Amino acid sequence: MTTGRYSEHDHEHYERPRRRTRPRTKDRPSYDDAVLALVVTVDRGRFTLLYEGRRVMAMKSRPLGRKGVVVGDHVRVVGDMSGVDGSLARIVEVVPRTTTLRRTADDDDPVERVIVSNADQLVVVTALADPEPRPRLIDRALVAAYDAGMAPLLCLTKADLADPEVLLSTYRSLGVPWVVTQLRGEGAGDLSDLLDKLRGRTSVFVGHSGVGKSTLVNALIPDAHREVGIVNAVTGRGRHTSTSAYLLELPGGDGWIIDTPGIRSFGLAHVDPDQLIGAFPDLDEMTEDCPRGCSHGTGEPECGLDEAVAAGQADPDRVESFRRLLAARSVDDY
Ligand SMILES: Nc1nc2c(ncn2[C@@H]2O[C@H](COP(=O)(O)OP(=O)(O)OP(=O)(O)O)[C@@H](O)[C@H]2O)c(=O)[nH]1
């Protein structure tokens, strides 16, 4: 299925969150003195951890082998936890993850990899204009969220430039929660709706270049200093070319956000239709008598969703929207 050298290890380690029965290795060395820390960011094999309110640099220890450590991971760590310049602790174990978000394989990296763990909300940041919204990408992000067991949130930026209604009408029948933000123009800067939805959660922010994600993160967390709109004319890249996600605490300490640069697409190849429909219990219920292996997609013979629509028991718009998401799994354009 995958061609990458480390694919087997990755698959073993990135066990789907719903199955938690992987047996513990008996002969694992014990690290009684290990402490728990949180992975804030990753840069060239060095991990920045948060431990007792300070930042500590760490590397992976040998027993971890090729197992990945990603932003959002809770890890057990030994060694120098002082956080002073030049100190380096060692990560000896990754605490089992509750959720994982995967990036798709692409030309730069042939393996579908976990990029963020343990987040419970996926904030899909989309500009209402400049750049124009790309519904296919929103659909794919929603599929990634439902599959990962994360709550989706549509965050529609630049409300000073366009009316959100057109875009929202596409998502209303799915019941996707949304907020609108505006950081320019008259009445700009009120983020209370968004803040309400971020409280008490760990939210991953995804969005394509130019949608205003950095502006938003800076407005939410003034100390964050995320780079805004500075693109190198020669390389076409941002000034900070870090490709890692970054975990930040909301002021007041009642929530975390994870800013992710450069996710071009999500890895959805593994998404099972039965798992996706599980996010829509009312539709799921209609598929009990589907033929074995029914994907519930458009044109499936004797799919319970068609029967439910014909019998007036399901909202046709909702069924159609669900099927659009289902189809978005395999259309990998961006
Ligand atoms: N009109 C308008 N422009 C905005 C708003 N928010 C951000 N912008 C502008 O949109 C541009 C892109 O903003 P960024 O925050 O850099 O966007 P980004 O999504 O982080 O994009 P990258 O930095 O390329 O990853 C900047 O020129 C911002 O000033 C808004 O609410 N309304």
Ligand SMILES: [Zn+2]
């Ligand atoms: Zn079906």
